[in-house]
Amino acid sequence: MMTKFFKEKLGKCSFGSVYKGKLRSGLFVVVKILDTSKSSEQDFFSEIMAIGRIHHINVVRLVGFCVEGSKCALVYEKIYEISLEIARGISYLHEGCDMQILHFDIKLHNILLDENFIPKISDFGLSKLYPRDNSIVSLMDRRGTIGYTAPKLFYNNIGGVSYKDDIYSFGMLLMEMANRRKNLDLHAENLSSTFFPT
Numbered sequence: 001m002m003t004k005f006f007k008e009k010l011g012k013c014s015f016g017s018v019y020k021g022k023l024r025s026g027l028f029v030v031v032k033i034l035d036t037s038k039s040s041e042q043d044f045f046s047e048i049m050a051i052g053r054i055h056h057i058n059v060v061r062l063v064g065f066c067v068e069g070s071k072c073a074l075v076y077e078k079i080y081e082i083s084l085e086i087a088r089g090i091s092y093l094h095e096g097c098d099m100q101i102l103h104f105d106i107k108l109h110n111i112l113l114d115e116n117f118i119p120k121i122s123d124f125g126l127s128k129l130y131p132r133d134n135s136i137v138s139l140m141d142r143r144g145t146i147g148y149t150a151p152k153l154f155y156n157n158i159g160g161v162s163y164k165d166d167i168y169s170f171g172m173l174l175m176e177m178a179n180r181r182k183n184l185d186l187h188a189e190n191l192s193s194t195f196f197p198t
Contacts, residue, residue, distance in 0.1 A: 002075070003031050011116060020117075021075065028079050029063055030117075034072040044072045079177055082119050086111060089121045090170055094163040099129040102161070106169035107148040108176060148172045 002021035016034040051062045066073040093101040104126040150168040
């Protein structure tokens with residue numbers, strides 16, 4: 001049921017096939033179906049015991065497992081892994097290049113996923129390059145998308161911006177991913193409350 005009868009195959013691993021799935025809660029997961037001709041029941045339970053004991057920010061979380069007859073499945077979270085990879089991409093833009101690249105438009109529409117669900121930050125039309133030693137930079141025009149852009153950039157246009165404005169946008173993106181809905185309140189009394197949650 002999670003995979004809708006194994007509708008969307010993401011790839012193969014050494015002991016089986018990997019499918020895209022979705023829990024009733026809305027959480028997207030990866031479901032690994034083990035090929036019992038290549039692995040044993042012992043391998044299956046060894047993986048559960050190993051990954052079940054690990055709780056680390058950079059290690060994928062085992063959500064659950066299923067055994068039905070000879071079929072064995074492991075269910076891993078996916079959205080967390082995607083979030084972490086986006087953060088690594090933003091960190092690279094800010095600290096990994098010769099010049100500091102401020103994106104100014106981090107949002108869900110500008111995150112592309114490849115066939116392995118690895119996220120790629122795209123659309124650098126609003127980005128600016130600055131020396132890495134500049135923590136605050138000057139910017140005289142508005143940039144970004146309402147709802148993702150830091151309020152100071154949209155309303156005050158004060159000119160002093162930094163990498164923290166991309167981090168604000170990333171935070172808004174994370175809230176949307178976690179809530180699985182657009183991060184706005186259509187019933188808010190004013191524009192500020194609509195796009196910028198308390």
